[in-house]
Amino acid sequence: MTTEVFVPLAGSIWQVLVKVGDEIDEDDELVVIEALKMENPVYAPCAGTVSEIRVKKGDIVEDDDVLMIIEEK
Amino acid sequence: MAVFENMGLLALTPGMVFMWAIGLILIYLAITRQYEPLLLLPIGFGIMLANLPLTYLMEPGEGLIWRFYHYGIEWEVIPPLIFLGLGALTDFSAVLSQPRLIFLGAAAQVGVYVTFFAAYAMGFTLQEAATIGIIGGADGPTTIYLSAKLAPHLLGASAVAAYSYMAMVPLILPPIMKLLTTEAERKIRMKKGRKVTTREKQVFPLLAAMVIILLVPASAPLIAMFMLGNLFRESKVVERLNEAAQNALMNIVTIFLGISIGASMNAENFLRKEVIFIFFLGLFAFSVSAASGILLAKFMNLFTSNKINPLVGAAGVSAVPMAARVVQKVGANADKQNYLLMFAMGPNIAGVIGTVIAAGIFISILQ
Numbered sequence: 001m002t003t004e005v006f007v008p009l010a011g012s013i014w015q016v017l018v019k020v021g022d023e024i025d026e027d028d029e030l031v032v033i034e035a036l037k038m039e040n041p042v043y044a045p046c047a048g049t050v051s052e053i054r055v056k057k058g059d060i061v062e063d064d065d066v067l068m069i070i071e072e073k
Numbered sequence: 074m075a076v077f078e079n080m081g082l083l084a085l086t087p088g089m090v091f092m093w094a095i096g097l098i099l100i101y102l103a104i105t106r107q108y109e110p111l112l113l114l115p116i117g118f119g120i121m122l123a124n125l126p127l128t129y130l131m132e133p134g135e136g137l138i139w140r141f142y143h144y145g146i147e148w149e150v151i152p153p154l155i156f157l158g159l160g161a162l163t164d165f166s167a168v169l170s171q172p173r174l175i176f177l178g179a180a181a182q183v184g185v186y187v188t189f190f191a192a193y194a195m196g197f198t199l200q201e202a203a204t205i206g207i208i209g210g211a212d213g214p215t216t217i218y219l220s221a222k223l224a225p226h227l228l229g230a231s232a233v234a235a236y237s238y239m240a241m242v243p244l245i246l247p248p249i250m251k252l253l254t255t256e257a258e259r260k261i262r263m264k265k266g267r268k269v270t271t272r273e274k275q276v277f278p279l280l281a282a283m284v285i286i287l288l289v290p291a292s293a294p295l296i297a298m299f300m301l302g303n304l305f306r307e308s309k310v311v312e313r314l315n316e317a318a319q320n321a322l323m324n325i326v327t328i329f330l331g332i333s334i335g336a337s338m339n340a341e342n343f344l345r346k347e348v349i350f351i352f353f354l355g356l357f358a359f360s361v362s363a364a365s366g367i368l369l370a371k372f373m374n375l376f377t378s379n380k381i382n383p384l385v386g387a388a389g390v391s392a393v394p395m396a397a398r399v400v401q402k403v404g405a406n407a408d409k410q411n412y413l414l415m416f417a418m419g420p421n422i423a424g425v426i427g428t429v430i431a432a433g434i435f436i437s438i439l440q
Contacts, residue, residue, distance in 0.1 A: 008412040035414055036394045038401060043410055059352075061414075063265060 001072045003046050007065045011035030013055050022050045024070070031055065031067055048072040084126035088340030089114040096120035096335070099233070108240035111193045112213065112331050116233065119335015131336050142333040146221050146228070151333075152214035153298040158323030159214075159425070160302025161315050163393075165277050167328055167418035170266030173373070174385065174416070176424025180369035180387025182431045184209035184362030189435075197347070200224045203435040205351050208235045209358025210428030211242070212391040217334065218295060219432045223439055229338035229350045234355040242395045243402075245356070246387050250403050253367045255384050259407035263416050264361075271307070278303040286432060291440075292433025299429070304361050363387040366420060388417040389424040397421045 014034040018024060029041040030050075052069040056063060077083070099117035103110035122138065123129055128134045133143070145151040168175060175246035189206035193199060200223035207219050208231055220228040238245065250259075282300035286293045298314050305315040332340040366386030375379050388396040404413040 008410075032384050036398065036418075038398050038414065040401070040412060040414065041409075063268075 001004055002051065003048070003070045003072055005030060005042065005045060005067045005070060007061045007063060007067055008042060009032065009035055009040060009061075010062050011040065013057050013059045013061060016055065016057060018050050018053070018068075020050050020053055020060060024048065024050060033061065034060060042067060044070065046070060046072050079127065081126045081128070082093035086340060088344050089124040089126065092124040092338065092340045093121050095338075096124070102240070102344060106186075106240075107168055108414045109236050111327055112236050112334075112364040113240070115328060115331025116236070116335035117188075119332040120229075120338045121335075122332075123339045129278045131339070134139055134287050138332060138336040139319050141165055142337060145329045146217060146333050147225070149218060149221060151330045152218040152221075153294045154326045155214040155323060155330070156295045156297040156303040156429075157318045158326075159393075160278070160299035160304075160376075161308070161318040163299075163303055164418075165303065165422065166269045166423050167276060167415055169269040169273055169277060171416070171419055174419030175383075175423040176373065177370055177381075177386045177420035178389045178425075178427045180386065181362040181366040181391075181420065181424050182210065182427045184358040184360070184390075185428070185431050187361050188354050188358035191357070192350075195350065195354075197350075198224070200439050201227055201347075202321055203439055204231050206358055207231075207428065207435070208238065209362045210424070210431060211235060211239050211359055211362070211396075212425055212428045213239065214279060214330075214429050215295065215425075217330070219435060222436055226342060227347075227351065229334055229343060230351045232334045232353070233338070234352050237352075238355060238359050239392045239395065242390075242392045243399050245359065246390075246396065246399045247295045247403050249360055249363050250367065250387050250400075254371075256407060257409035258371070259384050259404060260411065261380050262408070262411050263385075263413070264379055271309075274307040275304070278307065281426075281440075286425070287355075289430050289437065291436040292429050295429045295432070296426070299426075303378045313384055317363060337397070346378035359390060362390045366390070382411070382413055382416070385413055385417040386418055388419075388421040389427070391421065391424040392423050393425060394418065398423075 011033040015032040025047045028044045031042045033040045048070040051071040096117040099113045102108040103113040130138045185206040189202045192202035192205045204224040205222045220231045278300035299335035366389030367383045370381045370386035384400045388400045400417035401414040404411045
């Protein structure tokens with residue numbers, strides 16, 4: 001089963017901390033979004049494998065855009 | 074012998090030396106702690122200059138810094154120009170997508186009025202009391218604007234109080250927020266508001282300027298410039314003006330603002346017991362404002378199923394965007410996957426407008 005990770009708040013992508021194929025646990029930090037000069041980590045909603053990443057450093061993201069897709073275990 | 078008689082050293086007073094220490098403390102905090110450095114650094118230096126004897130820098134009619142002060146602040150030019158830049162920096166999406174959050178920004182003006190009455194009861198004049206109360210709005214340019222109009226002798230102290238408390242938002246707000254909310258309330262995740270269109274964001278500054286100025290004409294200088302700056306931003310067709318208002322112009326006027334405020338703080342004016350009360354009452358105003366925002370959010374929750382996280386109420390004290398960042402941090406402490414930042418921007422921005430309106434009301438009643 002796949003799970004989409006959504007953007008929780010609008011901003012720009014400060015860092016992408018995982019790459020495609022990485023095994024992750026629930027609550028791992030995936031991406032850091034910069035908004036109002038504040039770094040906001042986005043956490044994994046579930047454990048699994050990163051199957052697709054749709055953003056890169058510097059991208060401007062809006063609420064509810066898809067950041068990445070996780071293949072759940 | 075004239076050289077000796079004209080030497081500043083001989084005209085020094087202990088008060089002046091004491092003021093150097095205050096100037097140095099502000100410069101130190103600006104450099105090492107980065108407390109509002111853009112303002113506290115020039116203010117600190119201005120204080121030291123103002124307390125060097127025989128410079129005539131603040132001499133009416135001839136002094137260099139007096140000219141900055143007179144034409145910039147007494148003529149009420151600089152605060153509205155800063156508001157032009159703030160308007161250009163402000164995104165009203167958070168307010169427009171959940172208009173009910175405006176009430177929280179309005180509630181945070183309670184501290185202004187409570188303190189106004191408290192200061193008046195303590196023996197300050199009505200004009201002085203209004204200036205002290207407005208510190209609770211935690212909005213620097215508005216405090217300066219009001220003080221220049223109503224109580225110029227308090228300008229230095231009230232400006233320094235306002236900027237100091239803004240710098241200390243991360244220290245002052247969290248205890249109040251924790252005291253007034255439960256763990257469960259801090260964990261409330263808010264539902265996203267609707268998406269705001271570009272057209273709405275273009276209409277808003279026009280409409281808001283008309284309505285607010287019709288209701289409170291005395292707020293016009295600040296509101297007009299703020300909304301003009303915002304229109305620059307949202308129109309998307311005057312990027313150069315938008316850019317200039319946000320950066321170049323704002324930086325230039327900030328320099329003159331800082332040094333002028335600092336230089337208004339000579340020992341004679343500043344070393345009085347009233348000033349201690351101003352700092353004390355300012356802190357009181359600020360705390361009451363934050364508390365009112367939180368309590369109103371809790372009250373509103375009694376009537377809605379779409380719950381508001383009461384922490385965002387504390388962002389009604391303006392201090393944009395520091396107060397919203399503090400809300401985000403305190404919220405994330407309770408639940409790290411809770412993103413309150415953008416919700417907190419609603420009351421935060423509404424708080425700025427609310428403080429300007431409060432100042433406009435004071436001006437129309439008291440001037």
